[in-house]
Amino acid sequence: MFFLLPLSCQRGSRKPRERLASGAELPATMEGLLLIAAQVMSVWFTLAFTLIVLPSVFGLSLGISEFYMRILVKTLEWATIRIQKGVKKKQAMALKNSASSGIIQRDETTMEKEIAGLRRVDFELSDVFYFSKKGIEAIVEDEVTQRFSSEELVSWNLLTRTNVNFQYISLRLTVVWVLGVVVRYCLLLPLRAALAAIGIVSMIVGTTLVGKLPNSRFKDWLSELVHLTCSRILVRALSGTITYHNKENRPQKGGICVANHTSPIDVLILTNDGCYAMVGQAHGGLMGLIQRSTVKACPHVWFDRSEMKDRHLVLKRLKEHVADQNKLPILIFPEGTCINNTSVMMFKKGSFEIGGTIYPVAIKYDPQFGDAFWNSSKYDIVSYLLRIMTSWAIVCNVWYMPPMIREEGEDAVQFANRVKSAIAHRGGLTELPWDGGLKRAKVKDTFKEEQQKNYSKMIVGNGPTGNLSMGAESD
């Protein structure tokens, strides 16, 4: 069907002539331009097809991406050296400090030590110092909100968007930067957009066609082929360079694959190397179209908005899917939201109540070539995709880890934490017990109440609230 594309472009160019005959006011040169445009498009698409789409079907690589990456790495190394030479020593130290360490050095003394200390239990006017200091520390810098914005780079990577702390260095660097802008926006962006379009269209058309076949082993094999091919095309549309480690631990059928979540691209990164059954909410628009056509070919699990609210229903459907050993492993992101790839936040226990074998996967992006994190409160999906397509490349490491199952006497929360630790350790990410939902929601009052309870114990001594020996005085 891709051969039809160049032909259809030429067929379409005949329409303006017919319109001319019916008395419209298109000048003749317009028609000539359209013809030329159609020719260019057909050459473009044929090139794209042979160089990229066809190898994707067979999972081969022509080495173009590797060549591009080598040039890119050399250029960025040169840029780093020039920046280091250009910036004065003192400024360089400041730069390094600001990027890596925080704004303040936190004082880790606990409430007990600071307030109670060596005195008898009682209230003192100086207690307010502890609370105001802790409050100001949290306002200036906390370990959670910084995870919802992109990581700061140690060395500039010639992208305008990451130019936060770096000033003008030299003419040569500026020239390279301008060249980079031209290459990225005029050369790479159209290529990538074209590839993405091909990828999405072929995904929809391919899976719809496969869906028409009766259920059989052949259908499953074909569906896997279509999914893999389209994923590969889409990954190349982002200039993705992915290194998979420990492929022997790849998720098996009837299992559950869990991974840390940084962006919607995570799905592509994983489906580039294997087939999964997706789990998610049914959307409208283009996304909904993709969902509806793919589910015909392969049993993905899409929930309506109303079904999502019913936790038991969701759990039941997933349990049924996992119980069928012939079904593809489900792919779940237990954090529930995108985190900036420097840490792993609380894993929601729902995914770990389904049962079955968990295959943890750690994904770590290299921010030097392009920032994959989707800051959904700052960018909508279209601007995000535009940013991704105008970055240098998406480089990441994927580690498949040995399967884990829930042990005796371990509840879902403990199991979730165990898997989370394993992933954080493997990917070199820090571990946080906080809920990723804090991106949008406020902290639960229970945290504040716990602190209040602690403090109350300190000023009236251990015992139940209200009726104490001290209270008897007032009566």
Next chain:
Amino acid sequence: MGSRASTLLRDEEIEEIKKETGFSHSQITRLYSRFTSLDKGENGTLREDQVNFRGFMRTLAHFRPIEDNEKSKDQNGPEPLNSRSNKLHFAFRLYDLDKDDKISRDELLQVLRMMVGVNISDEQLGSIADRTIQEADQDGDSAISFTEFVKVLEKVDVEQKMSIRFLH
């Protein structure tokens, strides 16, 4: 290709803040990025209380540690915001909710209630407040003035309790 975080913050403003608060240039720019990331409404102020960046920096300046070289210089200029006296004044204002330069029993009760939540009864809290005022009050007006407040805290190491180490 300048530093993007400070494009919205002019150099003269940074100099003014530097003089007023004593923070360094890099500290001010970093705190400005933090301020803008907290300012979700992007109207230059934080929350309903409408704290702008200058106010934000002024508050933070109280928490700077007292440095030795600052103690000796500039005796005829205004007192730096992080002096012991100003730190105590900041703490006093935390209690003095109606800003009448006195901490009344009611105000003390309100602040105590915020700190203990629902874990202590009204009577007990009342007796704690009474005792505190009794111990501090010297002029018999059943309220704590700033001088009385300072006297109560004269043995407390305010510098250590109310200082945050800001990194460069």
